[in-house]
Amino acid sequence: MDSINRNHHQHVHGETNTGTALQDGIILLLSRWYALQLAVQNQWGGCDSLQKFHHLVAELLSLFSKSNAPVPVEDLENLLHESMLLTFNTEIEDGSIEQ
Incomplete structure (x- = not known):
């Protein structure tokens, strides 16, 4: 997801991204999650879907x-499920949350 990868160094929760290995790993894993990529790219969470992605990272x-x-x-699993459902209006039933 190019927009996520290009923008992951922007502000998260009002603080600048410190580039920690943990944060970079979270971003990498989430940017490879197809269902989340679709939700962000198609703005299923609204026009601020990319910001919602960064909130999930935080x-x-x-x-x-x-x-x-x-x-x-x-x-x-509960955090990811709730985030996808409540933030991105997406019900995940493909087993990807558990993966």
């Missing part, structure tokens, strides 16, 4: 950064 970064303990898979 949410995931926060989830992984706030604790030294491993993040339960169920918490991650």
